[in-house]
Amino acid sequence: MSRSKIVAGNWKMNKTLNEGIEFIQVLKESMPELNHTKVVVGMPFIHLASASTHLNGKFSIAAQNCHHEIQGAFTGEISAARIQSTGAEYVILGHSERRQYFKETDELILKKLRSALDQGLTPIFCCGEPLDIREDDSHVAYVNEQMENSIFQLSNEEIRKIIIAYEPIWAIGTGKTASSAQAQEMHKEIRISLADNFTLAIANDIHILYGGSCSPANAEELFSQEDVDGGLIGGASLKTSDFLELIRIAESIH
Numbered sequence: 001m002s003r004s005k006i007v008a009g010n011w012k013m014n015k016t017l018n019e020g021i022e023f024i025q026v027l028k029e030s031m032p033e034l035n036h037t038k039v040v041v042g043m044p045f046i047h048l049a050s051a052s053t054h055l056n057g058k059f060s061i062a063a064q065n066c067h068h069e070i071q072g073a074f075t076g077e078i079s080a081a082r083i084q085s086t087g088a089e090y091v092i093l094g095h096s097e098r099r100q101y102f103k104e105t106d107e108l109i110l111k112k113l114r115s116a117l118d119q120g121l122t123p124i125f126c127c128g129e130p131l132d133i134r135e136d137d138s139h140v141a142y143v144n145e146q147m148e149n150s151i152f153q154l155s156n157e158e159i160r161k162i163i164i165a166y167e168p169i170w171a172i173g174t175g176k177t178a179s180s181a182q183a184q185e186m187h188k189e190i191r192i193s194l195a196d197n198f199t200l201a202i203a204n205d206i207h208i209l210y211g212g213s214c215s216p217a218n219a220e221e222l223f224s225q226e227d228v229d230g231g232l233i234g235g236a237s238l239k240t241s242d243f244l245e246l247i248r249i250a251e252s253i254h
């Protein structure tokens with residue numbers, strides 16, 4: 001079994017419209033030939049429509065959230081259907097920053113997942129434990145519960161369409177990466193739980209990305225782990241040189 005690699009950027013709340021489009025143009029021009037790697041750039045909503053006019057089959061774009069209803073009187077919100085209409089194909093859901101600052105629960109994330117899937121978007125579902133849970137050695141149970149309440153409620157057909165990103169909260173934006181052994185341990189546990197809840201074939205097909213201070217300095221070791229299928233990249237996705245290097249590293253490992 002060999003899964004391709006995925007390198008997904010997450011700009012978070014960074015880049016003006018012009019800065020984002022400039023990045024996309026450089027990425028488009030500089031992207032190496034890829035046979036084993038899929039590239040996705042997660043960006044603020046404001047960039048999606050313009051960025052999609054620069055797509056050339058070498059990379060895709062993602063939103064970073066969606067509302068769970070299709071449309072209606074929800075001032076300031078953006079639904080999966082609106083995102084889909086821009087040309088974006090992916091949406092990051094359940095990021096720890098949304099769970100923490102916007103009080104998103106597993107139940108709400110499940111509604112968003114279903115809405116995204118209904119609109120034909122591929123969700124990048126994030127999970128991961130805070131530091132005290134890691135120190136308590138209960139990280140596996142914690143992540144299992146996050147999945148139990150959300151993605152494990154999906155059907156076999158739905159779960160096949162999602163990408164999972166394991167992002168230990170203590171590693172996000174801190175410069176403190178999980179070791180490759182810590183990442184591999186959790187990714188393997190996630191795959192075992194997927195096999196228990198769905199089928200072994202589904203578990204083996206699903207991409208599980210690592211996120212949390214992933215950079216050109218540590219990506220090779222992380223991406224080489226058997227169950228690590230690439231990365232969800234925050235800080236290092238803001239500079240084209242770093243992001244392109246991460247893409248090259250992923251492509252070199254298969």
Ligand code: PGA
Nearest residue numbers: 172173212213233234235
């Ligand atoms: P980071 O962010 O790479 O800056 O740690 C990752 C993420 O939050 O997706």
